[in-house]
Amino acid sequence: MEENQKFIVNGKRIDGRKIDELRPIKIEAGVLKRSDGSCYLEMGNNKIIAAVYGPRALHPRHLQDPNKAVIRYRYNMAPFSVEERKRPGPDRRSVEISKVSREAFEPVVIKELFPRSSIDIFIEVLQADAGTRVAGLNAASVALADAGVPMKGMVTAVAVGKVDDHIVLDLFKDEDNYGQADIPIAMFIRDGKIEGITLLQMDGQITKDELKEAIKLAKKGCLEIYRLQKEALFKRCRGEDFVE
Amino acid sequence: MKETISPERKIVLPGDLVSTNPRNAGSGTYIENGKVYAKIFGLLDEKSNRVIPLKGKYIPEVGNLIIGIIEDVQSNGWVVDINSPYEAFLPVSEYPKAITGKQPKEIMDTGDVIAAKVVNIDPMMRVYLSMKDRSARILHRGRLIEILHTRVPRVIGRKGSMVSLLKKELGVKIIVGQNGRIWVDGPETMINFATDCIQIIEKEAHTDGLTERITSHIKKLKRGV
Known part of the structure; x- marks a missing residue:
């Protein structure tokens, strides 16, 4: 990407999307045989696989909570997921993402059972192309539902950001790297309605009013993704073959 | 695994509204602010306002008949694997006969298969079993089949119709554990037929006319003999 290149020309973004348009999303539930629940998700050029195991006996014993289940969330990037080879294993970034993603599910999963x-x-x-944590959350949510884990609702997430002084939905790589702000947001959705925010992070600077606008945009995006998550789960139990 | 489901049944996601009357909340739902929501992904039974699960782990309930495998032997009882996140304990005192002068190991050892009743579960989910029940026994011969525990009601059928059909037509002994383990005993070929039928029931659990299809399948299998 060249310097001083405009992000938005005639209301269109570099990749041709409108400012409030999501990247193409593909979700398939139940892709892994060995796991209790699984999901494969594509969000633009992001490619994510999610697997859920449990509830199952927790070892070592000292990590057990006598009153409720413990959620463990591991976000990991494959060494080949980015242009320059990523050193395998957890690093500062992925440990943080794992923590905040886990916390996004804590209020939704009914652990007391x-x-x-x-x-x-x-x-x-x-494969990574900006917004992997939100794509991971969307995949995890579908995988949890597929595993039959009791939840109060679904978690749906999307990133919003600021480029060229415009609030835009679902940033892709260049907008994330060279834009003014990147805000991943996860919402708790119940019965098709947004009930709360379970994750909100921010990198960059925006004003209070812009943040309000960003959240409004994220709500719109989340409801659209929720519809796709629902579709993927319906498809799974109706037994229809996945259409390319 | 892909499943086929009769299209009349409504599929619900966690959080979908089931009812606005908290008094008729069935299983698979939770109540918040006077409204009933689904807590699992499954099929809605609109008559009883419950959600029928498609998948999920077996969570023991008091009164369940389960088929367990002895995992460990202690001086005061047996630790039993019940195909669940929780292991169960069968105390020596809940074994039907007094075992004076014998070690628990001599009665049942690791790997033995038993049918037992769940008699108590404490808030920490420690599960206690008993064999002082008519249906409880040690299962020596036969074959153990594992299916999704959510399909067990279909294998049993309405008022046990499906199991009795299999028993009658194939002349086999069957014990269905609520935990998704099924024990079958009889002549080798008949066990094979029963296994075949149970696998069909598991695969086509939520479709209509299952009993008829199983009846005709058994006929087909028998003709092949």
Whole structure:
């Protein structure tokens, strides 16, 4: 990307999207045979696989909670997921993402039903193109539902940001790297309505009014993604073959 | 695994509104602010306002008949794997006969298969079993089949119709554990037929006319003999 290049020309972004348009999303539930629940998700050029195990007995024993289940969330990027090879293993960034993503699910999963057990969520990023944590959350949510884990609702997430002084939905790589702000937001959706925000991070600077606008845009995006998550789960139990 | 489901049944996601009357909340739902919501992904039974799960782990309930595998032997009882996140404990005192002068190991050892009743579960989800029940026994011969525990009601059928059909037509002994383990005993070929039928029931659990299809499938299998 060249310097001083405009992000928005005639209301269109570099990749041709409108400012409030999501990247193409593809979701498939139940892709792994060995896991209790799984999901494969594409969000633009992001490719994510999510696996859920549990509730299952938690070892070592000292990590057990006598009153409720423990959620463990592991976000991991494959070494080949980015242009320059990423050193394998957890690093500062992925440990942080794992923590905040886990906290996004804490209020939604009904943990009290499974004392002493653990619910393990694994997110593998196969290909990254900005917004992998929100894509991971969307995949994890579908995988949890697929595993039959009791939840108060679904979690749906999207990133909003600021480029060229415009608030835009679902940033892609260049907008994330060279834009003014990047705000991943996760929403708790119940019965098709937004009930709360379970994750909000921000990198960059925006004003209070811009943040309000950004959240409004994120709500719109989340409801659209929720519809796709629902579709993927319906498809799974109606037994229809996945259409390319 | 892809499943086919009769299209009349409504599919619900966690959080979908089931009812506005908290008094008729069935299983698979939770109540918040006087409204009933689905808590699992499954099929809605609109008559009883409950959500039928498609998948999920077996969570023991008091009164369940389960098929367990002895995992460990202690001086005061047996630790039993019940195909659940929680292991169960069968105390020596809940074994139907007094075992004076014998070690628990001599009665049942690691790997033995038993049918037992869940008699108590404490808030920490420690599960206690008993074999002082008519249906409880040690299962020596036969075959153990594992299916999704959410399909067990279909294998049993309405008032046990499906199990009795299999028992009658194939002349096999069957014990269905609520935890998704099924024990079948009889002549080898008949066990194979029963296994075949149970696998069909598991695969086509939520479709209509299952009993008829199983009846005709058994006929087909028998003709092949």
